[in-house]
Amino acid sequence: MALQMLLLWIISLWGVSGDYPPEAMQYNLEFPGMDNTLPIVTRPANASRIFYGVMFDAGSTGTRIHVYTFIQKDRNELPVLDNEMFQSVKPGLSAYADMPERGGDTVRQLLKVAKRTVPRLEWKRTPVVLKATAGLRLLPEEKAQALLEQVQQVFDESPFFIPTDSVSIMDGTNEGILAWVTVNFLTGHLYSNSKQTVGTLDLGGGSTQITFLPKSKKTIEAAPADCIANFDMFNTTYKLYTHSYLGNGLKAARLATLGALGAEDLQWRVFTSSCLPKKFRENWTFGGITYKVSGVEAGSSGFKLCYEEVQKVVKGIVHQPMELKGDSVFYAFSYYFDRAVDAGLIDGSQGGAVEVRDFKKRAKEVCNKMSKHPTVSPFLCMDMAYITCLLKEGFGFKENTVLQLTKKVNNVEASWALGATFDHFHKLNIH
Secondary structure, three states, X not given: OHHHHHHHHHHHHOOXXXXXXXXXXXXXXXXXXXXXXXXXXXXXXXXXXXXXXXXXXXXOOOEEEEEEEEEOOOOOOOOEEEEEEEEEEOOOHHHHOOOHHHHHHHHHHHHHHHHHHOOHHHHHHOEEEEEEOHHHHOOOHHHHHHHHHHHHHHHHXXXXXXXXXXXXXXXXXXXXXXXXXXXXXXXXXXXXXXXXXXXXXXXXXOEEEEEEOOOOHHHHHHOOHHHEEEEEEOOEEEEEEEEEEEOOOHHHHHHHHHOOOOOOOOOOOEEEEOOOOOOOEEEEEEOOEEEEEEEOOOOOOOHHHHHHHHHHHHOXXXXXXXXXXXXXXXXXXXXXXXXXXXXXXXXXXXXXEEEHHHHHHHHHHHHHHOOOOOOOOOOHHHHHHHHHHHHHHHHOOOOOOEEEEOOEEOOEEOOOHHHHHHHHHHOOEEO
């Protein structure tokens, strides 16, 4: 099955079913033991057998470029993912909502990474795609569109192959599904005969996603209709539980906890929280908007009060699949990983396995000591309390549920980007 997946991926990469560079030449290539009726596209035998894909992840807090290298080592073997070059810039595109040209410039700068990584002779055969997530989904449509048009202009001026659908805002459901595809592909679960897969938890700045393959039909039957998605892959239909919660990403949750989400007259208002150190008072910027925030200097602070505040952001909003009360295996990344590193739960280079209760325990320690012992971030108490609440009160995980916190799997970033690259090349049939 993995072999057939890569066959179909090659077909899409070289353009059998759509728009493709004129340099591509069609051949019929036979593989022992395979269905040799598939049309395969390849290039002359003396051409390079290394292929590239460039995916931009335009998130709410930063823009990242992923340059993937796929290599075919032998004529009778299929390409494998060989390498990923990754780089990011901050802030995200949404911070340039009123300056779209500057937003385009950040993408132009990151394209230099692709130019350094992809050989010049391969530029016009290498597709470049940008998909924006919650940052642009939260913007007014006209401002988001102006940013996308600037990116499209930057792409059109580049020497790379630019498909017709190269710049877009990604649907939150697809974001969750494609992250699940990435992690299960990299861990070897997606195409193994065991049918065992792992769930994924992605915590961005503006939104958060949960995706897993239900083991119980009751999970599917009890789930809201918008939490179940089907997609077909190589004669197999996967029925996933997946949902994206816009506004429940880490940074957006800070705004909601502070009561600043959608607030007006920002120049005159100060937003306070028991989750912040009492003497803390600063300007904080998210999505290109600056807020005045502070602790409650004359009041109380600490984990209990903070947890009550973040509960209001989670309670009644997040659906709880009953299956999560069992022994599900989940990989958690993005801000789950970053904040766990900042709190000293895991090593920043190795990652590690933690239980949900570990987040709660460390949140208590951080919140109850934040006034006496400053941390790496004044928001660490709020963030750790929110993550604890999201996992327990939101999704309904048990305290002893083990989460594998990771930034990379087999040296590849754990995100939706690789899955989106396969999606673009192979066109997953997502309903």
